[in-house]
Amino acid sequence: MKTTSVTAENLKISTVTLLLVILVFVSFLIGRYPLAPSMVLRIFVGKALHLCRSWTDDMEAVLFKIRLPRIAAAMVVGAALTASGAAYQGMFRNPLVSPDILGVSAGAGFGAALAILLSWGIVGIQLSAFGFGLFAVMATYVVSTKFSKNRDTVLVMILAGVIVGTLFSSFVSLIKYVADPSNKLPAITYWLMGSLSSVSSHDVFVASIPVFLGLIPVLLLRWRLNVMSFGDEEAKTLGVNTGVLRFGVVVCATLMTASAVSISGVIGLVGLIVPHLARLLVGPNYKVLLPMSVVMGALFLLGVDDLARTMYSAEIPLGIITSVVGAPIFLYLLLSSRGSWTN
Amino acid sequence: MNLEVRKVTCGYGGKAVVSGVTFTLASRDSLCLLGPNGVGKTTLFKTILGLLKPLAGEIFLDEEDIAGWSRRQFAVKVGYVPQVHTPPFPFKVIDVVMLGRTAHIAPLSSPGREDREIAEGSLATLGIASLGDRNYTEISGGERQLVLIARALAQRAELLIMDEPTANLDFGNQITVLNQVKKLVRESNVGVIMTTHFPNHAFFTGSKVAVMGRNNTFEIGSADGVITEEHLKKVYGVEVKIVTVREGDHGTKVVVPAA
Numbered sequence: 001m002k003t004t005s006v007t008a009e010n011l012k013i014s015t016v017t018l019l020l021v022i023l024v025f026v027s028f029l030i031g032r033y034p035l036a037p038s039m040v041l042r043i044f045v046g047k048a049l050h051l052c053r054s055w056t057d058d059m060e061a062v063l064f065k066i067r068l069p070r071i072a073a074a075m076v077v078g079a080a081l082t083a084s085g086a087a088y089q090g091m092f093r094n095p096l097v098s099p100d101i102l103g104v105s106a107g108a109g110f111g112a113a114l115a116i117l118l119s120w121g122i123v124g125i126q127l128s129a130f131g132f133g134l135f136a137v138m139a140t141y142v143v144s145t146k147f148s149k150n151r152d153t154v155l156v157m158i159l160a161g162v163i164v165g166t167l168f169s170s171f172v173s174l175i176k177y178v179a180d181p182s183n184k185l186p187a188i189t190y191w192l193m194g195s196l197s198s199v200s201s202h203d204v205f206v207a208s209i210p211v212f213l214g215l216i217p218v219l220l221l222r223w224r225l226n227v228m229s230f231g232d233e234e235a236k237t238l239g240v241n242t243g244v245l246r247f248g249v250v251v252c253a254t255l256m257t258a259s260a261v262s263i264s265g266v267i268g269l270v271g272l273i274v275p276h277l278a279r280l281l282v283g284p285n286y287k288v289l290l291p292m293s294v295v296m297g298a299l300f301l302l303g304v305d306d307l308a309r310t311m312y313s314a315e316i317p318l319g320i321i322t323s324v325v326g327a328p329i330f331l332y333l334l335l336s337s338r339g340s341w342t343n
Numbered sequence: 344m345n346l347e348v349r350k351v352t353c354g355y356g357g358k359a360v361v362s363g364v365t366f367t368l369a370s371r372d373s374l375c376l377l378g379p380n381g382v383g384k385t386t387l388f389k390t391i392l393g394l395l396k397p398l399a400g401e402i403f404l405d406e407e408d409i410a411g412w413s414r415r416q417f418a419v420k421v422g423y424v425p426q427v428h429t430p431p432f433p434f435k436v437i438d439v440v441m442l443g444r445t446a447h448i449a450p451l452s453s454p455g456r457e458d459r460e461i462a463e464g465s466l467a468t469l470g471i472a473s474l475g476d477r478n479y480t481e482i483s484g485g486e487r488q489l490v491l492i493a494r495a496l497a498q499r500a501e502l503l504i505m506d507e508p509t510a511n512l513d514f515g516n517q518i519t520v521l522n523q524v525k526k527l528v529r530e531s532n533v534g535v536i537m538t539t540h541f542p543n544h545a546f547f548t549g550s551k552v553a554v555m556g557r558n559n560t561f562e563i564g565s566a567d568g569v570i571t572e573e574h575l576k577k578v579y580g581v582e583v584k585i586v587t588v589r590e591g592d593h594g595t596k597v598v599v600p601a602a
Contacts, residue, residue: 093431154431223453226438227445230430237392238498239418239446284432287453 009288012281013295020075020299027071027306033062069201073263074305075298076204077196078270080211080260082297084253085271086278086290087218090225091249092141094154096334098272099257102157103164105268107136108254108261110168113175113188115262122206122262130210130258132168137254140164194265194319196305207263214255218290221249225286267301267319269326274300276333344370344405344420344501344534346391351400353383353390359398359559360386366553366563370501373528373535375545375566378555379579384538387555388504391536393417404502418446422500426510427487429480436482436490437475440465443497458497465496468531469523485516489523496531503527505537509544521547542570542598554578570598 028040043055043063085098092102099105111132115125140160148156172192179185190198218225224245227235232242257271277300278292301318304325308316346368354360360383368374376384389395391402393409402409404420422443430439437459444458454462466472469489474482479490488508495503508524509517525548528535539545545552545566552570553563556578562569575583575598582601587594 089431095431220451223445223448224450226434227442229432229434230428230442233389233394234423234425236394236414237418237421237423238442239415241414279432284434285438 009282009292013288013292016281016292016295016299020295020302023299023302023306024071024075027074027302028063028067030306030310031062031067033058035059035062065201069199069204070196070305071302072201072208073196073199073204074302076208076211077260077264077267078274078297078299078301079294080215080256080297081267081271082274082278082293082300083215083218083290084256084260086275086286086293087225087249087253088137088271089275090229090286091246091253092153092157093229093231094157095276096154096158096272097161098269098275099253099261100165100266100268101272102140102161103136103168104133104140104254104257105261105266105271106165106168106172108133108258109192109266110171110175111258112262112265113172113192116188116191117175117179117184122203125262126206126210126259129262130255133254133258133261134251136164136168137250141250190317191265193317194267194322195308195315195317196264197315199263203263207259210255210259214252214259215294218249218252218256219294221245222286222290225249225290226284229284265317265319268323269330270297270301270322273326273329273333277329344532345403346502346534347403348391349401349403351387351390351402352398353386353395354398355386355395357398361555361561362399362559364400364561368502368534368536368551370532370534371528373524373537373548373550374563375548375550375552376536376538376555377540377542377545377552377570377578378538379557382555382557384555385506388423388506388536388538392421392423392504415446418498418500420500421502421504422495422498424488424491424495424503424505424508426506426508427484427491427512433478433480435475436466436471436477436479437462439479439490440475440493440497443494443499446498461499462493462497465493466490468496468527469493483516485512485519488512488516488520492520492523492527496527496533501533503533503535505535507538507540509539509541517544524548542575545570546596546598567596570596572601 029035029037039055039059040063043060046053081099088097088102089095108129111128112125115128120128140157143160144153144157176185176188179188224240227238227240228245235242274297275293278289278296282288282292304321305318308318308321348364348366351364352359352362364387378384386395390397393412440462441454441458444454444461448454448458463472463475466475469492471486471489474486474490479487508520512520521544524535527533551563552566553561554569554574555561572583572585583598584601585596585598587596
């Protein structure tokens, strides 16, 4: 009787995964250069089986050089932001935090902007984003634990995150101010708005390594995230070394956020909203919630990126769409469960 | 299980709140800790749970000094039952109970079917098996307290430390919880230390009683020996009477305010 609920949740994860597979295929069809579904299938099958070519070089280039990296990037970034959002929420026992609210995205954004200004390569951008992202989340955490006497950390942490985020955003403005307006400034500005349009397969590859490095430990530790949701003292008496665990998970989550930010810029609200949507579907148990968050994050951002590519002839930056889509969902979540959140 | 607290002084940041506490507790024993707010009941609890280091003295559990124990070692021996609370997310009751299995599974794994069966068994022990699939945030306070006790049972802890298990519960739930605690001590191989604000609860559970007073006093003994009119006046500063309510040949002591 009890095992049915677990399989029901597995069924939901499988369903969302199937939707993701379908959306990936659909995403290969979307774009300025028309490619029929049958042609896309033919190219894939042909490539896989090394059949003789019945398509043009252009088609192959569009598929593998333009659309594939972009689809992969959307999925990696979406999964990374959502998984890290879910991890932060459990680790800080705070349903209202996410990479952007904690100031991590702004910190990582500053690190990346600094690296762009100094013309470091993608690895440099990653490292710089990670370093400043970690610094930002530590600052938010320290400030919020120092200033909230005991129970009211939920709101204080958000306020601390806002302050840290604002500080780093102003540093980013400073960088834009001193950046060379002919080449550096447009690059930084466009990247900051959150866009995947210029992403290369090399960038995606380099960024996905730290994402996996962060994701795998968090997935393995996901049961312990449940324990942490009950607070430090209880977690300790349940046998968890909370200090080490929190530090480890925060480092992993920040690593994921920083790599996501370094290829896509700051994409708001994904890390806050998608974990809650996943929670609505499978409940708060991280054992199923975390895998679900990964799949839904990939699905969500891929869908949003497809919208960004198709809504207008000129592309809309991703961060704008996620915020426009995300804000009402956030308000809805806030309204529907305000009682349980402020306790 | 055999707990030995030897001349323990505890407190925060080098400042002693409780000093020179000595007592022992074995399985099938329970100890009710009474005392006004702020005398350091929680501080003493945290020290026994290993959350605070004792400023002086030693605590032995089954002849082993707990000073160097890891959190995991603690968790398989000592279970903490906190006051009823609301976690930030609406976990299912069965998942809350399964948290008790954390110390028994490898750090990088999740509880499996066997752990689930143990958790279901713990719920059944407390007569709340039907709550398993409900949301922890949506059941009553008394039920939640029982779920937290079930979690400590799933933990297979031999010593349960309960922080005011009857606080914030309505009258019926207080009695339900106390009955379960009494039954647990009688039928399972556990020892229980609990705090309460009601001397009557100590009479009811028939446990050993320790009364902590303002000036670092710590008196321990049988309920009849420690809960006296004079002692309660000294500790709480109010006049009370202890009367025995007879029903057939069975008598229960109760503390009532003096007229």
